[in-house]
Amino acid sequence: MAGVLQEVVWVGMGAFSLAKEKLEKLAQELKEKGKASSQEARSLWQELKKRGAREHASLCQATKERLERWRYQWGWVSRREWEDLLRRIERLEAILLESQSKTEAN
CATH class of the missing domain: 1.20.5 (Single alpha-helices involved in coiled-coils or other helix-helix interfaces)
Structure with a gap:
């Protein structure tokens, strides 16, 4: 079970890293094409970071609750x-x- 949880964490971190790289590239491309000013790109980045933090907190809470249910169901201490x-x-x-x-x- 611990191995599965570790894999889930690694996949999540990999997805986050990939998404971050893609977003940075998108912001840079928009800036270069003149479709977004530096301020707009920073604003977009800040908004995405806030959303990511909220999603992370939500995912952590859901994971904690699910683990507690499993622990209770399986009789783990x-x-x-x-x-x-x-x-x-x-x-x-x-x-x-x-x-x-x-x-x-x-």
Whole structure:
């Protein structure tokens, strides 16, 4: 599963990189052809960056929600839950050892 998620991230990053290059080239071509001033090209670039940031945030949220649903459906525990359980076990073991030591001392 982790491998699939990693591949999805890499594909997304590759698509973003490709889109960025294409947009930069388009803005430059428009500027060169006189169809867009430098200010218009910058304005277009800024708008596209804002849209991209919104889409990125939306995608991250959707991915997080989907992963949480899968985690719940499959009964997986988070690292934090796992570490909390380990701490509880360690405390119980310490209590048990102390209890056994007291019993043996009596």
